[in-house]
Amino acid sequence: MYNENLITEENIEMINENFIEDEQLKIDISETVGDIHVEDPRIIAKNVNVFYGEKIAINNVSIDIGKNEVLAMIGPSGCGKSTFLRCLNRMNDTIESCKVQGEIYLDNKNILEKKTDVVPLRARVGMVFQKPNPFPKSIYDNVAYGPKIHGLAKNKTELDEIVFNSLERAGLLAEVKDRLNSPGTSLSGGQQQRLCIARTIAVSPEVILMDEPCSALDPIATAKVEQLIYELKENFTIVIVTHAMQQAARVSQRTAYFHLGNLVEVGATEKIFTTPQHKLTESYITGRFG
């Protein structure tokens, strides 16, 4: 009544039921609708399959991710967004039961090959998580952590520069510059998340993966992070998973809609939100905004 956009459990259930009905109508979701290719790709994923044990979680997904674009991934809970995102920097390696097949090219190198060294890969493809997770260290050390382990700074002055620069770019410097030595956990949730972003950009990655980076934040902190994402796209390729449709609309150029492990539709964000081609995409988008 007072908030029609509020996602209640009931209407999620309703949406899910709709999907099941749709499935019974045999809507084909194994082919991706829309443009999976872009002109100037940084990442090219080809026929990616992911299994957790016997269970398939990502089914034959192919998609390009362009340079300097923000790609938003949306879809109902459990459809495999996080799983796919974690393939892009091989974070799925940390899960014992998880197997990934297919090819993912980062600048023409297949990162899914066994011989790929994940340490430099993860420095190039950084990740920001759903829950802010600052290390139990000072603010300064949180940001300096990555540059230190990758040996990016030759001396203290260079390290200082990287830290200040990253904090500045994460829009956090002004708020924390007098207390760089207090613990990272003493910051507010939104500040912590921006600290985590600063920590990620401190190793100067080319790609930043964000898994629902704002879901633990209040609207004001969310707006700040969104603004940040918008600015970061000048220099980075960003892939963001989000449940907030408006957020996808605000920050991304392209949107990919996942459903039950399949990439159903991908295309320019405005197109996805105004004239979705696939029935499932449409019911997902309209279902939420009624």
Next chain:
Amino acid sequence: MFFIIALLGVSGYFAGLRKSLIIREKNTLHSTPIYHGVLLAVNSSLASILTLVVWLIIEKNIFYELKFFREYLYFLTFIVFSFTATLTYNKIKHEFKARDNLEKIIKLFLLSCSSLAILVTIGIFLSVIFESQKFFNTIPIIDFLFGTHWSPQMPIREDQVGSSGAFGAVPLFTGTFLIAFIAMCIAGPIGLMSAIYLSEYATKNVRNFIKPLTEILAGIPTVVYGFFAVIVVAPFIRNTGEQLGISIASESALAAGLVMGIMIIPFVSSISDDVINAVPRNLKDGSLGIGATKSETIIKVIIPAALPGIIGGLLLAVSRAIGETMIVVMAAGMSANLTANPFEAVTTVTVQIVILLVGDQEFDSPKTLAAFALGLVLFFITLILNYIALHIVRKYREQYE
């Protein structure tokens, strides 16, 4: 006697059941008939047992003559039973809250069970304090706590020459801490590293294999460890020492400390394992996600995050090492040397308590009373250690919840 009460109780149950069933025919009941029956049985049985107990206590302690009236006891119990039974029976009406009453009785019963543990602890504590008090009447507390000479022989007769008895506890405590220190030097690093291996590197299969094995280590009786120390470790250390040209007593702090260290490895390892596993996964992911290796992540993120918990666990282990007796009795010797040299024989507080109390003793000589004083100090030390440790561990848990 208790059998009879049980029989009566059962019949009471059926009586209550019947009456309430009859009432239910005409009227709604607040509680189900079963509650009425049980309440009647429990009420009257408890009352009669209470009568029995009170009678026996009075007989044993106050009125010994009561013994001659034993046959009336049965009679009395029976009367009490019938009286409470009738009382409860008459109370059975449609609105009588049998269920709530029974609930109260159960609650009281459970409460008394849990307070028993507390009462016993308090009792032990008070008796130790009381006995120590007697000890400190003969030996000044300052001499006891800060004296450096321990030879607890009191002259039996006034005119006996020689030993006059010295009760300086310092050598005992240095011995205790020396051994605990050696034990922690072994158990700390090994336990911690095995925990790191188990929680971060081992695959599920390896983990399922190793974990039960270390738990078996924890189940070995300490006497067996003591054995092991005397028969294997101590000679080994002595021989090695000889070859290196160091003279090592056949009973040495080192042997006892080593074996005690082995004994507490599983303890340290399982606590550290829990603590490391409690470090949230997303912290680990955060570090791995920007390209840190596994060992970098462990050293720079997981250990610092788990540190308070690990320290708490180590403190708990120390307090166990301090309280341990059997290994030290067998392997560390009995001579109260004030030394920090691990190759010499030392003795510990617990060992001395054992020695003081073993054999024929009068229970009011300073020698035996000294045991209580030692016990008191030991109790305080472990209490403080445990308190600090648990406090740290709890703080740590809260931080990640």
